[in-house]
Amino acid sequence: MGLWGIRRQNTMWGDEAVTYQLAQREPSQIWHTVQQVDLVHALHYAVMHVVFDLFGAGLLSLRLPSVLAMSVAASGVGLLGLRLVGPRAGILAGLVFALLPQVQKYAQEGRSYAMVCALVAWATYALVADVPRRDRWRWALYGLTMLLACLLHEFAVLALVAHGVTLIISRTPKRVRRAWGVTAICVVVGLLPLVVVSAGQSEQVSWIDGPVRPYPLLVGVAVGLVCARAPLRSGGPVSVAALALPILVLPGALLLTVSVIKPLFVDRYVLFSDIGVALLLGAWLDHVRRLPRYTPAVYVGVVAALAALVPSSLSLRTPQSRSNDATAIGAAVREKGRPGDGLVYLAGRHRILAASNPEDTRHLTDLALAQGPVESNTLAGVELPARDIAARMMQFHRIVTVRMAREDSLPDPQEKAKTDTLRRHFREYATTRVNGARITVHVQDHGPLPKAAALPTANNTPSGRNGYYRPAA
Known part of the structure; x- marks a missing residue:
């Protein structure tokens, strides 16, 4: 899905143009530039500089890292579905994730959002795997993955909040919540220097004059809530609803709440919320499939949904799908x-x-x-x-x-x-x-x-x- 129409008729929009130009500068120049502006994307520019050094600067090398990252995210979602519900739910969740319009869009964008989504997906998987175990290195792996996600974009820390809520409502043992708390503190401490310095560059988001297109998120939340009402199967101490609902609802809700004081909400900042809706849809489809009387309706619904996605998928691969060219x-x-x-x-x-x-x-x-x-x-x-x-x-x-x-x-x-x-x-x-x-x-x-x-x-x-x-x- 990511490779289909990846060149977007050989066009590039403004945010990608920033990545394209900054990543071609020398590392010292990138560092001096982000001291003044765009520090929040410094790690992404450094990664793209290495990519351009290896493969040359161009549209393919600009966007392929996002395609690969979103593929890694889809595999993480699939494994989460497998662990939480079962193999069929895992396959369905991974496929649903790949077909979501927002995922298709940012899989073809030369920015950091796909990488953040991949890291959050795998950090979430590490969290679920950590709950029944006592291994400290697993918590260290979880913390390192979350820290990398936050360093790529600060708002990934909202996924950390969602993970904490998941552990609380799942009534996990105190030792698990304590281990998560220590890990979360380490992540926040590691992120703090970036937050402090980038706060002085807040003019970079001055263009946000109110909530920008919250509708995809609101639709996803509505679909997720409907799916969560079904008696979904769960195969461990953490249920699929307890994991998926917080990561689907909380990051966007928190960002929208803050936006009442200072506008900060942009849908791509919480792209990783799509992990939640994909898990819930995958588990719901698996649940309905096991009800023989609903099987024909499910097939008809899936075909109708795929047909409805075609116009959106086509339009996302045109220059007009971005705010500028x-x-x-x-x-x-x-x-x-x-x-x-x-x-x-x-x-x-x-x-x-x-x-x-x-x-x-x-x-x-x-x-x-x-x-x-x-x-x-x-x-x-x-x-x-x-x-x-x-x-x-x-x-x-x-x-x-x-x-x-x-x-x-x-x-x-x-x-x-x-x-x-x-x-x-x-x-x-x-x-x-x-x-x-x-x-x-x-x-x-x-x-x-x-x-x-x-x-x-x-x-x-x-x-x-x-x-x-x-x-x-």
Whole structure:
């Protein structure tokens, strides 16, 4: 399922573009960059840097680790079903997991979410295996796996909470709860430095202005609750419902609760909740299969469900399934721009969207850029002061602008200087709309002002090649 349409028509969306560009930097550059921004994804960038070193940078090497990770997650779900219910339930749970739309989506994404899901699935399996045993190394393995998941993405710690609730409602012996408590404390202590430092980078999630698409999670919770009402078989001290319901309900519920104070909920942050719905559906299908009078209805229902998944599976493999298309944005900039034109990003933080293919902007002059992303150890580079940006814009007859479709006006003085200069001195000549962005050519009403000798005229000048701009004294 992951290999089917993995290239997504040779397109890449914004978050993947960040991974693609950062993973190609040297390890020291990655480290210096995450000190300023995106520390929460530092481990993933390091892993992808190794992948790119071994196999080269490209769409396949960007996404194959997620495909493999989600396959590992599916095997973990299958083994959980086997241990908790039986072999048929395990097979069904693993197959259901692989077919879930959210799983299909993030199995083909060059981000950390599939890896987190795989680690949480196997940590959950280690937890279930630890309950009837006293081996300390098993708890150490569980703790190490959970810590790796949390270091890949902090919100994986919510699965740790769900595991604790599972042990409590399963009435496991005190020694088991005590061992889990010690392990959980070790995981939290190991995660604490990342939490403290990344808290200072909270502007990275400022784009979340409310709950973002909670509907897949809510549907999964509703399906899981219905399945849990059936008398599902259980073959050990932990029942399938006691394990699956907390991991399905609690992470999303906790994140939604926190979002009342500060918006943080995004469905992919709790992707591992799909482990719970897959286990419950697999156990429920196994239960219904053993009721002869319902067998024909089950087969009809399964066929209908598979048929209903086809449109979703097809749409997930198109560029339109993501909120933007960095490849299309770069291609539109190249198509609209002429050699020597100016280039302005509204806002500057979106510069990374058109930087995946340097050929798209090679012949244009980035008018606001003072220092490039690599040299400044940032995602989108460092921009000039507002006055210098306006002065540079006035020296160009044509300027190509890139504006995100949902971008609001920013109070930043540099962004204000860009929009004010365009409004007062330029008129729109042509606009192209692509998935997630508008690329507009602006033409100056009057001839451009003479260019100062110290101003670079294109990105391929000596100063532009290194990403630096030195204004005239």
